[in-house]
Amino acid sequence: MNRIRIVDNKIVDYDQANHLFINDYNRYSSLSFNQDTIFIYINANMEIELDLEYNYKAQDIIMVLDGNSHLKLFVHNTGTNKHGQIKYIILDNCKLVVNSFGNTKIVDEKIELLLNGVNVKIEYHFSTISHDNQLYNINIHHNNQQTYSNIINHGIALDKAKLQFNVNGYIAKGNSKSNLNQRNKIIVLGANQSIINPNLYIDENDVEAKHSAVIGRFSHRDLFYLKSRGIDEEMAIKLMAKGFLLAIIDIPSKKREEIIKSINAHWE
């Protein structure tokens, strides 16, 4: 599987062992940048891993997966604030796996997942931690038959943070045998101002759909367990917060270390 990493509109080495030149990359797929938009086109029948790290204040990303391609994407947004849109256009028999971590102060972001082809599968796993205001609008459009989406969002709201997940799943009439799942959870570690709207808009009978939304604090029972092993409350919460954020995202170990550092920084 090819692996590339994009940081601030430039392709950089993923690591020494997997150095992939842009020319090699262009043979299979295309990648273009302009001031406001990153456009990534994954050619048909490709299998690729992409590590997308960006820190722009306002930037749109459009990503197209052509037939039978398989993309595993890691998205890491590190900027101080973010207003933009990421649109995924997915064609027949493609599989998209997104693992995304947000560590941005102020966010107003729109994620559009367009399952346009038949037999498209999406795993979208997102974690975020915030001291400030973060708004995520995630729209999942099942525009064809036999489409599958599994959306998992985890967030930790610190202090006076306001974290909002608006997750809208759409299945239009005729798009039968589709399966739509969404699971959203926010752990509040300060004042509770967070909101989850887990909406399903379904106009077809022959589908399966599940949704859940939980906003709460870490359980006393879990805290008691950790404390009963000598761990103080602050450390117990840090451990559980890291666990909660990282449990749902599958990322390379080097990246994982970076993320753990950035999570720890919230308590420094």
Next chain:
Amino acid sequence: MAPLLSLRNLSVEIDDKQILNNLNIDINPNEIHVVMGPNGVGKSTLSKVIMGSDECKIVSGEIIYQGKNINQMSVEERSRKGIFLAMQSPIEIEGVANSEFLKVALNSKSDKHIGLYDFIKKIEKAIDDLKMNENMIHRSINKGFSGGEKKKNEILQMKILEPKMIILDEIDSGLDVDSLKIVGQNIKDYYKHNNQQASLLIITHYPRLLKYIKPDFVHIMLDGQIVKTGDYKLASVIEKKGYDFVKEELK
């Protein structure tokens, strides 16, 4: 000899309901005590209040550990001073690896942090002793573990953290015959190697664990009180006759 742990006239409420009623028990260093009783008499509350759960409200009485009243001591401080509770239903914490959890717990006990090599050796030895899958150390705490694996994981933590006052709350439930033997043997070995140091309080319904660990005292608990105390033979009597004969004696 001063007791390691004393509960003196201890009355405890949970959600305004009295669970423990003027309970007394003294546990000396190097003693093994067993508390038996039917469901709902307060056995698990007894274990939780010793550990300091804020679910339990002490209405009156004292918990004395190493000569000091610990009624107000935090849960983590009790743990650091050597009290350990192996829980009846160990919780699952997704995303927190057993290894990280144990390292943090071990380092919380003292200012001198354990080196990585020593930590790994210690863990490997404990995993081997308990015949556990070595991958479990990298998995989330108890996540996807069977009932037996969870109980073994509690004993693993005991072996790593090396406590002095060990409370085992129904450690035998969920264990098959082979696992019960392994767990029983590990508890016995730990107790032996910490001679003059460790004391055990075993809370159980059944005397089957006592095949491996011979208690010094068996207490029968009814309605939040210790109502009868005997030696290990009392456990056999309970197995044969149930708790009704104790109730008859009390009439």
